[in-house]
Amino acid sequence: MHRGYTLIELVVVIAIIGVVAVMGFYGLRPGTEAEKLTAAHKELINNLRTAQNNALAGSNNGANVMVVFNANNYVIRGVTYNLPSGITLSSTKSSICFANPNTVSSCGEVNAVITLNSSKVITVEGSGIFVTKIYGQ
Numbered sequence: 624m625h626r627g628y629t630l631i632e633l634v635v636v637i638a639i640i641g642v643v644a645v646m647g648f649y650g651l652r653p654g655t656e657a658e659k660l661t662a663a664h665k666e667l668i669n670n671l672r673t674a675q676n677n678a679l680a681g682s683n684n685g686a687n688v689m690v691v692f693n694a695n696n697y698v699i700r701g702v703t704y705n706l707p708s709g710i711t712l713s714s715t716k717s718s719i720c721f722a723n724p725n726t727v728s729s730c731g732e733v734n735a736v737i738t739l740n741s742s743k744v745i746t747v748e749g750s751g752i753f754v755t756k757i758y759g760q
Contacts, residue, residue, distance in 0.1 A: 659707045664743040666704070667697065667712075671747065674699050678721035687730050688721040692737065706739070713738050719747055 671690065677700070678688040691698040692714040696705045706712060714737045720730035737745040 656709060660710055660740055660743055663706050663710050664739055664745070667737070667739070668745055670697075670699055670704060671745070675721045678723045681723050681725055686726070687723050689718055690721070691718040692716070710740055713741075 674688045674690055688700060692712055694711050694713070696703050697712065698704070714735055716735040719735050722730040734749055735747045737747070739745075
């Protein structure tokens, strides 16, 4: 009986180590730009819906909920949400206001189109001062 390994056994072991290393590298790398854009899009939609629900429930001490848009972030109820690096926001309005139905509202018309990186679009539609739809494309 011979002691040691054949060339084929060594090549197979090196190939397995290479496959495991490549899988680990891609599993630990940060997301691609498309993944970051999709995540920011979904987070913004969820935050807008939460703001709308807070206004309707009166959980903002009975006040309306204002959302202010900037190029790299947006502000809801005094909390700033920063977009990931490389993602920019543009909107047809600099801010929108979600009205509390139990108060006299100073909110204007709420229709707005918000765009991330010129490709992901969020539309906020309202009837009067109340938002009826928030959806992404």
